[in-house]
Amino acid sequence: MSADRIDGKAFAAKVRGQIAAHVARIKAEAGITPGLAVILVGEDPASQVYVRNKGEQTLEVGMNSYEHKLPADTPAEVLYALIDKLNADPAVHGILCQFPVPAHLSETEIVARIDPAKDVDGLHVVNAGLLASGQKAMVSCTPLGCLMLLRDRLGSLSGLNAVVVGRSNLVGKPMAQLLLRDSCTVTIAHSRTKDIAEVVKRADIVVAAVGRPRMITGDWIKPGATVIDVGINRIDAPERGEGKTRLVGDVDYDSVAEVAGAVTPVPGGVGPMTIACLLANTLTACCRTHGLEEPEGLTA
Numbered sequence: 001m002s003a004d005r006i007d008g009k010a011f012a013a014k015v016r017g018q019i020a021a022h023v024a025r026i027k028a029e030a031g032i033t034p035g036l037a038v039i040l041v042g043e044d045p046a047s048q049v050y051v052r053n054k055g056e057q058t059l060e061v062g063m064n065s066y067e068h069k070l071p072a073d074t075p076a077e078v079l080y081a082l083i084d085k086l087n088a089d090p091a092v093h094g095i096l097c098q099f100p101v102p103a104h105l106s107e108t109e110i111v112a113r114i115d116p117a118k119d120v121d122g123l124h125v126v127n128a129g130l131l132a133s134g135q136k137a138m139v140s141c142t143p144l145g146c147l148m149l150l151r152d153r154l155g156s157l158s159g160l161n162a163v164v165v166g167r168s169n170l171v172g173k174p175m176a177q178l179l180l181r182d183s184c185t186v187t188i189a190h191s192r193t194k195d196i197a198e199v200v201k202r203a204d205i206v207v208a209a210v211g212r213p214r215m216i217t218g219d220w221i222k223p224g225a226t227v228i229d230v231g232i233n234r235i236d237a238p239e240r241g242e243g244k245t246r247l248v249g250d251v252d253y254d255s256v257a258e259v260a261g262a263v264t265p266v267p268g269g270v271g272p273m274t275i276a277c278l279l280a281n282t283l284t285a286c287c288r289t290h291g292l293e294e295p296e297g298l299t300a
């Protein structure tokens with residue numbers, strides 16, 4: 001058996017197209033342009049690339065992008081004052097602080113400072129609580145992207161056995177909540193789970209969010225299962241030349257593809273969906289603030 005390769009890059013392009021169409025409509029009908037503010041503290045090269053990509057894609061779908069670059073030694077009070085200003089700014093519908101931040105700053109306190117209605121990363125405890133209690137929430141972008149890929153592939157998820165490997169606040173927990181909301185029977189596996197291969201083998205849906213290169217192999221997978229690989233791991237790639245590296249997921253793609261029904265590649269699977277969902281969340285936040293119709297299929 002050779003699994004279908006789920007093309008997250010193509011699906012993310014489709015999602016961005018839907019977002020652009022909805023943005024154009026609300027601009028024309030309500031005269032409102034959604035706006036996303038991204039804060040970057042320090043000069044981490046990977047973060048600079050992420051922030052640049054986010055800014056470019058925000059503009060491409062017709063939204064306003066506001067970038068705030070602060071020096072690495074910015075005191076917490078200065079950062080909080082900026083967040084307060086953005087919370088109060090009616091042109092800003094989404095606020096994101098790029099993590100990691102320098103060690104003297106607390107990610108938890110930064111997230112707590114952001115207005116939950118503008119928390120497009122879905123990390124505020126208010127949004128975690130709303131999600132857990134089945135109410136309208138801002139949902140963390142990566143799990144939302146995984147959910148969209150699963151719905152697109154499988155249609156209804158009702159009654160399916162889902163195993164989420166990983167229990168982080170960023171991915172594993174919100175992913176499990178979303179699958180539960182779609183009426184899956186959900187198991188969360190983690191580093192203390194016993195017989196993890198057997199647990200995963202019962203799953204119709206596997207979401208891997210662990211951070212361990214190629215941990216999940218084909219012999220863990222139920223034939224025909226749908227496998228979503230969130231992991232991004234950089235490994236040495238001497239075959240590409242001395243000192244070269246490459247990205248792999250938490251799933252051993254080749255052996256899993258021999259058993260699964262469908263699997264996402266790394267790169268080109270979940271990754272592109274994350275930024276698309278950030279844009280979707282900004283649009284949703286804008287629509288909720290102004291009482292406008294929300295984009296169909298782009299929320300949980």
Ligand code: NDP
Nearest residue numbers: 142166167168171190191209210211230231232270271274
């Ligand atoms: P965390 O490190 O916060 O969480 C990892 C989870 O995996 C923990 O719950 C941990 O269990 C569990 N775990 C670790 N080792 C094992 C093991 N041997 N067996 C079973 N479970 C294990 O990571 P994140 O959730 O933030 O990210 C996970 C991966 O997803 C990373 O590779 C990250 O780079 C990637 N990622 C990708 C994104 C994308 O856009 N595609 C976005 C966000 C993350 P325990 O709690 O018991 O320690």
